[in-house]
Amino acid sequence: MQAKSLKKIDEQIQRVKNQLLALGPMRPGTLSRQYRKPRQRQGAFWQISYTHQMKSRSEYVRPNEVAAVRREIAEFRRYKKLTVRWVELALRRSQTRLQQIRADDGESGSPQEEKRPENHKSLQRRRQHSPRE
DSSP states (O other): HHHHHHHHHHHHHHHHHHHHHHOOOOOOOOEEEEEETTTTTEEEEEEEEEEEEEEEEEEEGGGGGGGHHHHHHHHHHHHHHHHHHHHHHHHHHHHHHHHHHHHHOOOOSOOOOOOOOOOHHHHHHHHHHOOOO
């Protein structure tokens, strides 16, 4: 059962990879129309704003470039969704694989509670604050 599940997840991951390969030119950002005189709505121009490597940037976009920039932004959004999906599938695959290994080893699916060793300082503090008999 688990092997079928892993195969199914692998097929889904491959579909996501194929969709990623099919993506065209892309860029992050938000395209907006701005005005030099906003109250009068005069002097309209297009601007793209984006953040890359923790730097915010804004660039002017010519009217004849607006359609292409919109397509690039849409491709970038699709790229982001596909990569999120890939990570979700990879996590599910890893969890399923670990469950399969545990089942083959005869372990239960839930991890056993392991008592963490206490460090020296926490023991000292506990001893200092505990009432002595």
